[in-house]
Every structure is written in C-alpha cells, then in structure tokens.
Amino acid sequence: MDPNNLVEMLSQTVERYPEKDALMWKQDGSYTSMTFQEFWDRIRNLAAGLNRLGVKPDDKVAILASSNEMWAISDFAIGSLGAVSVPVYPTIPSNQVSYVLDNGDCTIAIVEDDEQLQKVKDGEAEVQHSIVMKPGSDFTATDNLSSFTSLEEDGANHPLKDWEEQWGAIDGDQLMTIIHTSGTTGSPKGVMLSHDNFLSQMKAIQFWVIELRPDDVHLSYLPLSHVFERMAGHFMPLMAGTTIAYAESIDTIQDNLQEVKPTIMTSVPRLFEKVYARVVDQIENGSPMKRKIFNWAIDVGKERYDYYLSTPVHELVLNPMPKKLQSQVIRADRLVYQKIKDRLGGRMRGMVVGGGSLNPDIAKFFWSLNVPILEGYGLTETSPVVTTNPMTRAKVGTTGKPIPGCRVRIASDGEVLVKGPNVMQGYYKNQEATDKDIVDGWFYTGDIGSLDEDGYLKIVDRKKRVLVLSTGKNVAPAPIESAINESRYIEFAAVIGDGRKYVSALVTPDMENLLPWAKEQGIQTESRAELCERDDVQKLLKDEVAHLTASYADYETPSKVVVIGDEWTVDSGELTPKLSLRMKNIEEKYSDLIAETYDEASTSAKEVAAEAR
Missing domain, CATH: 3.40.50.980 (Rossmann fold)
Structure with missing residues (x-):
C-alpha cells in the first residue's frame, strides 16, 4: 500500500x-x-x-x-x-x-x-x-x-x-521541510516541500x-x-x-x-573530476606499456557503451554483447577496470551525479570502466529531480529524460520550465517570488537548456550566468569551467567576461598535485601564495587552460588566465555548500583584479591567447 x-x-x-x-x-x-x-x-x-x-x-x-x-x-x-x-x-x-x-x-x-x-x-x-x-x-x-x-x-x-x-x-500535502536556496544571486529563499513532493519523487525514480x-x-x-x-x-x-x-x-x-x-553513491561532479585527474596523472607518468594497455581497455569500454546505447533494450536482454567484445571486456576488467574500481571500494554498481554539469568525457570514462554514472537535473524547488538518465538507456552528455509524472518544456528564450507533483508549494513568506517563478503551474527554473530528438535534456547554464560579450556573442561559462576543471593542477575555474570583448578565466591551483610538480621542477617553496606568483607555475596553468579549451570557439576560449592565490572555500564565501561557484561573491572580491586584467592595453586578447596556446 x-x-x-x-x-x-x-x-x-x-x-x-x-x-x-x-x-x-x-x-x-x-x-x-x-x-x-x-x-x-x-x-x-x-x-x-x-x-x-x-x-x-x-x-x-x-x-x-x-x-x-x-x-x-x-x-x-x-x-x-x-x-x-x-x-x-x-x-x-x-x-x-x-x-x-x-x-x-x-x-x-x-x-x-x-x-x-x-x-x-x-x-x-x-x-x-x-x-x-x-x-x-x-x-x-x-x-x-x-x-x-x-x-x-x-x-x-x-x-x-x-x-x-x-x-x-x-496528509501528503502537509509541509515536511523548508530548505533555503544557496543564495548565489541574492538572499536565500525558503523552499516549502511537502511529504507528497518527496513521495512523488521516490515513486517515479x-x-x-x-x-x-x-x-x-x-x-x-x-x-x-x-x-x-x-x-x-x-x-x-x-x-x-x-x-x-x-x-x-x-x-x-x-x-x-x-x-x-x-x-551505490550520490555525488557532485567535483569528486569524479578529482578521481579522473588522479588516474590520468598516474597513467601519464607510467610506462609506455601501461599507457598502451590502459588506452586499449578504455577503447574497449567505450565500444561496450556505444553498443549498449545503440542496441534496442529487448535485444540487449537476449544478447548483452557480441562474443568478441565480451571476451575483450573480461580481459580489460582484469587488467585495468577492477584496479580503478577498487579505489571506489570494489563493489560500486552505480553512481548518481547531480548539483552541476559533469564533463561528458569524464562520464564516458567511468562508463568505460563499467561504473555507470547516471546524471540528472533538478533544483531545490523541484524536490529536486526533474530529469535523470535511466540505467537501461543512459545518454552521456545529457541529464536524461523527465521522470514519470513530470513535464518539461523549453520556453522561447531557452529557459527550462517544469510542471508536476515534484514542484514546491512555494517560497516561505515570499508570495511575490512564488508568483514570479510559478506561472500557471509551470516553474521557471532559470536554467537554459534544450531537448534532443529522443527527449533527453541538455542544460547549458544558468540563465543569469550566460555571458553576453560586447561583440554580441553569447557564452555559457559552465561547460568551459567543467573542461578546465579536468586539469589535475586546477581546483576551480570561474569564467568571466559579461559585457567585455572576450572571456577570461580565474583559476585556483590544486595544491595536492601542484606541490609534487613543483618539487620535481626543483622549486623549494610550499607556500601557496609564492607558487602562484611564479612565472613557471602561471605558465603551467595557462597552458592547461589553453589545452583543455582548444575545442571551443575562439570567442569562448579564455583569452586571459588569472591565477588566484587564495583558496576558495564555503567559509570564505566563494563556494556554496554543494561546491558551486558564488559568482557574485567572486566578482566582488576580485573586482579590482578583474578590472586591471581587462584594462591592460599593452597586450591584445589575441596575443595573450596565442601566448597561452
């Protein structure tokens, strides 16, 4: 019952x-x-x-x-x-x-x-x-x-x-909890969620x-x-x-x-980014034979994933894999996959990721290891899940399909709208904000997204975070930041440039990996501030940004990279508790530095980009 x-x-x-x-x-x-x-x-x-x-x-x-x-x-x-x-x-x-x-x-x-x-x-x-x-x-x-x-x-x-x-x-409509939003764009609002809001989620998921x-x-x-x-x-x-x-x-x-x-485990993207960076670092520093075996195993895993995605579900039940591919997967599991899975405890059969955008390359990497990562999308106001990838047909690079009972549509300006039993009762003591965000039962998420031909949702970025350059180009910073965060030497990246001619990136170093690199280079100091001021460290991080954003359009590629010596934490105000960027705080804290970066007339954006590359 x-x-x-x-x-x-x-x-x-x-x-x-x-x-x-x-x-x-x-x-x-x-x-x-x-x-x-x-x-x-x-x-x-x-x-x-x-x-x-x-x-x-x-x-x-x-x-x-x-x-x-x-x-x-x-x-x-x-x-x-x-x-x-x-x-x-x-x-x-x-x-x-x-x-x-x-x-x-x-x-x-x-x-x-x-x-x-x-x-x-x-x-x-x-x-x-x-x-x-x-x-x-x-x-x-x-x-x-x-x-x-x-x-x-x-x-x-x-x-x-x-x-x-x-x-x-x-009753199910009884208020169960008031959860305050992270307040990235203003004072936190108290989201009212009922027993039914959560029960509808569990029944659907x-x-x-x-x-x-x-x-x-x-x-x-x-x-x-x-x-x-x-x-x-x-x-x-x-x-x-x-x-x-x-x-x-x-x-x-x-x-x-x-x-x-x-x-089973739930996580935000940052954990997977760190695990991925650590594995890649060890492989790159390993012997040529180890790199060859690793790359072969990952290719086999990708082939298995592609077969799984392209084959109808009823056929997968009868024929999970061609015999040749199956034997390769068994061998790759013994040589490579299990060693990495052991770092996750050895029994992981699935991980659900939310709270941010996960780089598709990293998601596919874990799928290749036969560790399914199921991405989803949601907000506090939607209890939270709106869409998620089902285990039977997950599509990397998307946040999946709307869960049963939940409807999603895309507004004319690209904003994602949601309707269903998972939508909140409203904001506590804030009817004005409630009426603004819920219109005719549709919740206006503030996110920009699109639905592909199969009904899978792709989130581009927060509507308020899309950068409009002075050239008229629109840039979504989240995917670029996600790409930069693949670097084992970079902890966090913030892409800026609204109203400017080009985008720039503020990056903080990942000291866990930067210190061993500095030691190998004969650098004696372990001071975070001193390392960030060194030309060779700045060149390393700029080269990382250039390499990881090379596939983006010229106007999306950070023309300048600013290395921040401070550590970004929840307590110091740059991060939300779920490790998302508080861009308002970051831009206020580094306003002088940002202004100085864009006021440098001696070097053009193209010269800086060429130097970084």
Whole structure:
C-alpha cells in the first residue's frame, strides 16, 4: 500500500526489515550501526521528547549539523509530529545561520556541537530551545538547553501514547521541510516541500534510475541539508531498506570507500573530476606499456557503451554483447577496470551525479570502466529531480529524460520550465517570488537548456550566468569551467567576461598535485601564495587552460588566465555548500583584479591567447 506520508513510508520498511542495518557511522575509529527497529525506536523517543518541549504541528525546528545518525532521527521525529524541519548548512557563518533561523521562524534548533550552538547564540533569531547532539565536557543543561541524549531519555520515560495515530493522520500535502536556496544571486529563499513532493519523487525514480535493493550499501558524504542528498541519499535508501553509511567528511572519502565498500553513491561532479585527474596523472607518468594497455581497455569500454546505447533494450536482454567484445571486456576488467574500481571500494554498481554539469568525457570514462554514472537535473524547488538518465538507456552528455509524472518544456528564450507533483508549494513568506517563478503551474527554473530528438535534456547554464560579450556573442561559462576543471593542477575555474570583448578565466591551483610538480621542477617553496606568483607555475596553468579549451570557439576560449592565490572555500564565501561557484561573491572580491586584467592595453586578447596556446 502506498504510504500517505514519509513517516508511514519508513514504518513500512521497519516492518519488512526490523533487524537489518539502517544506518552506519564512524565512532571511536570504526564503523558502528543501528538496525531499522532501533532507528524507529529512537525516532519515537525523540518525538516524545520534542513534544514535551512543546513542539506541535507546523512548528519549525532547525537542524544545524553535518550528516550523521542523529540528523536522520531528528528529521523523522520532527516530521512525525506534523512539524517542519529547517535544515541549515553547518559550514555557513553565524550571520547566515541567523538569517535562515529567522526567516524560517525556527523556535527550536538541533545543533551538532558547541561550535554550531555558538552560531545560534550569536544570531538574533528568537530560538527558544537548543538541543546539542555532541555536547562538550563542560556542557550544562538549562531551561533552554538540552543534550540530544537526555531528550531521547526523557521521551523514552514519557512516551507519546497516540504517536502512531498522530503521524498516521498526516496528509501528503502537509509541509515536511523548508530548505533555503544557496543564495548565489541574492538572499536565500525558503523552499516549502511537502511529504507528497518527496513521495512523488521516490515513486517515479525507484524503477527509473537504479533500483535500490535491501542488500545495497549507500555511502553518504553530501550534506543532508542539501535537497539532493536528502532525497536520493536519505529518503530513497530508507524506503528500499538500503543501508546508509555516513562518510566522516569529504577529506576522508577515500578511506571511507575502502571501509564501507558501497554499492551505490550520490555525488557532485567535483569528486569524479578529482578521481579522473588522479588516474590520468598516474597513467601519464607510467610506462609506455601501461599507457598502451590502459588506452586499449578504455577503447574497449567505450565500444561496450556505444553498443549498449545503440542496441534496442529487448535485444540487449537476449544478447548483452557480441562474443568478441565480451571476451575483450573480461580481459580489460582484469587488467585495468577492477584496479580503478577498487579505489571506489570494489563493489560500486552505480553512481548518481547531480548539483552541476559533469564533463561528458569524464562520464564516458567511468562508463568505460563499467561504473555507470547516471546524471540528472533538478533544483531545490523541484524536490529536486526533474530529469535523470535511466540505467537501461543512459545518454552521456545529457541529464536524461523527465521522470514519470513530470513535464518539461523549453520556453522561447531557452529557459527550462517544469510542471508536476515534484514542484514546491512555494517560497516561505515570499508570495511575490512564488508568483514570479510559478506561472500557471509551470516553474521557471532559470536554467537554459534544450531537448534532443529522443527527449533527453541538455542544460547549458544558468540563465543569469550566460555571458553576453560586447561583440554580441553569447557564452555559457559552465561547460568551459567543467573542461578546465579536468586539469589535475586546477581546483576551480570561474569564467568571466559579461559585457567585455572576450572571456577570461580565474583559476585556483590544486595544491595536492601542484606541490609534487613543483618539487620535481626543483622549486623549494610550499607556500601557496609564492607558487602562484611564479612565472613557471602561471605558465603551467595557462597552458592547461589553453589545452583543455582548444575545442571551443575562439570567442569562448579564455583569452586571459588569472591565477588566484587564495583558496576558495564555503567559509570564505566563494563556494556554496554543494561546491558551486558564488559568482557574485567572486566578482566582488576580485573586482579590482578583474578590472586591471581587462584594462591592460599593452597586450591584445589575441596575443595573450596565442601566448597561452
């Protein structure tokens, strides 16, 4: 029977798999776990504890923490009371935390530790009670401060007698969460998403992308405060009975892959770009024979992918591969593929990527290794998935087809419009913005895209990010940035040039790979700033940009490359929590440098481009 709300959805999974592991997390140096029944019992206890604090239907409760088992418990406990969770990125500073808490009308905040608690205290939001997941040694409970454990214990001692009836009566159109947008183009807006918004997604996706199974293990490293991980790495696995293992952090992802050995994973493009760059670097520095074997194996993999894409599905069932190709794939897997797949834990059967544009060459590389990467597209306002590539017919270079029940059309100016049960209820306390973005039921995404002859969607860029040069040419920076990010020596690239005669690129170095290169060149310093000022380092990065953008039109190719010595992070404001560029912040921070770059009259754009090439 289809569930009426997300809590009922989880209760059905608990009934099917009570003793199966639901969540895994690192504790005291090793992974520990809890079963679905234990997970459910802790949700029940926390819900009772929150009820004793006065939480009632429609109240707003913030969750300010990195992804962990208590985040998941909090999410369902809040929802089971008919209340509304307001996730907050743990990486944002206190002034932004204060904005989200205030805009979301949060009366209670569940925070990870003392550091996050201080952000709540520093703000002006009227939070009446804070709950700390991991209190410090000097923690003291007060009338408006509790520990997570004590609140669970209080709930266990004073259970809600009508809890099942309470969550069972929640309708699908009940507000489940308010997720604030990243605010790349202005103040964040609170996106209102209901139980039905998410349930419609799960019903459409489960047999459309990768069919999640109870024996799957999902490694979760993206923040649960982001809608992509919340739906694809939280609700979806829990519906299917899949075990969720939380990575410690993005910095430990390689170790956690080996410890957990996941079968499924969601990610943003940056992880795949880094893995790809590392593999290519090792191959290029290997022996000629290794390079020859590697290139042969990749060619075999591409042939397998092309066969898979061009052969009708019913024929694939009867004849998955020609015998000659099959024998080549088996040999290539033994010699090359498995060694690379072992870096992902050795059991990966599929990865879903969202939150940005993935370079088609990188996607096809992983497909060649028989590690399917399924790209999709969506926004917070669409819960989030709009389109995704199905496992049975994925097309690299696209974000796939609209999911069942969701309609997509392209406006006359190229903007992608979306209609369906996944579209948000609106922006919280912002009817003006709601009316502007939703017209006659169609959500105006702000993205420029096109549908190919088979109905697959290709996203060009954000509508507001398309650069209009003074020559009249239009340039979409995202694909160019994605190409530049293939370089193992470049961490991030930002392409600029709106209103200018030509485009330029601001690039930051990837110190993990730049330092070994500098050492090989006999460069003694390890200072980031000093390295970025060196002529030989600047030449290296300019040559990388020129090489990786050589296939673009002249007007799309960065004529000037500016090496930025600063590290771009979420905390310093250049990146969103999902590692997208905050172009407004970047252009403001480097406005003088950008003006100086374009004011240099001594060297023409063509001379710089020729020099870089």
